[in-house]
Amino acid sequence: MAAPEHIEYCKRCQSKLTGDYCSNCGHPKELQRIDHQYVLTEIGSILNFDKGILFTMRELLLRPGISIRAFLREDRNRLVKPIIFLIITSLIFSISIQLTGVEDGYINFNSYDWEDSVLVIIFQWISKNYGYTNILVAVFIALWIKILFRKYAYNFYEIFILLIFIMGMVMLFYTFFGIITGLTHIKILQIGVDIAFLYSAWAIGQFFDPSKKINYLKALISYILGFISFIVTTLIVGIIIDLFI
Numbered sequence: 001m002a003a004p005e006h007i008e009y010c011k012r013c014q015s016k017l018t019g020d021y022c023s024n025c026g027h028p029k030e031l032q033r034i035d036h037q038y039v040l041t042e043i044g045s046i047l048n049f050d051k052g053i054l055f056t057m058r059e060l061l062l063r064p065g066i067s068i069r070a071f072l073r074e075d076r077n078r079l080v081k082p083i084i085f086l087i088i089t090s091l092i093f094s095i096s097i098q099l100t101g102v103e104d105g106y107i108n109f110n111s112y113d114w115e116d117s118v119l120v121i122i123f124q125w126i127s128k129n130y131g132y133t134n135i136l137v138a139v140f141i142a143l144w145i146k147i148l149f150r151k152y153a154y155n156f157y158e159i160f161i162l163l164i165f166i167m168g169m170v171m172l173f174y175t176f177f178g179i180i181t182g183l184t185h186i187k188i189l190q191i192g193v194d195i196a197f198l199y200s201a202w203a204i205g206q207f208f209d210p211s212k213k214i215n216y217l218k219a220l221i222s223y224i225l226g227f228i229s230f231i232v233t234t235l236i237v238g239i240i241i242d243l244f245i
Helices: 036-047 055-060 065-074 082-100 118-128 130-148 157-184 189-208 213-244
Strands: none
Touching: 036 157, 055 065, 055 118, 055 157, 065 157, 065 189, 082 130, 082 157, 118 213, 130 157, 130 213, 157 189
């Protein structure tokens, strides 16, 4: 009597397996074991120049608006995913600040004797969580862009993705000038902040229509108003909570 056939099923979709990969969902029959080779492969997949972090940096440095528009409308595989890109660049910035000891550009309340203030706690959280903070700031800037660029057929979420990419590059500008400041003790971090603002205006203007000069001015205004709105909203929320407590 013939032995019963051993049938294996996909661990993801439970379809019958006929090879090393599921014919239904493509999930491998056996996952690669996590070891040093796996870790190196994963790091390489992020840092590879073809479709990774370095390629994304180059594209966003040379043609930010055009590259992001292509990401939204044509090909979403060439650039690193926006949230991942922002988290990575914010992490790079945070590490560089820790190593160089350079003061960052966020509001600092440490000199005030308000240890029990919710407002101080909020801003301390901001100073330690740049990735999440940048996402929140992007929401406010996106709202202003949506208002000032309302004639263009981009929804809020597409504008938000635009800003996530831009703010990732802003973090790299801060990192670069912060490292130079830390190594040379020449206070040029403010130059990096100014360049970052100009870059942001250029990138946003290029995204909507590079031929219209007014777009660059509207982009700069949107960026500034977005930051002001974020700070004012944070202050109001913190003060209201403090008053009730």
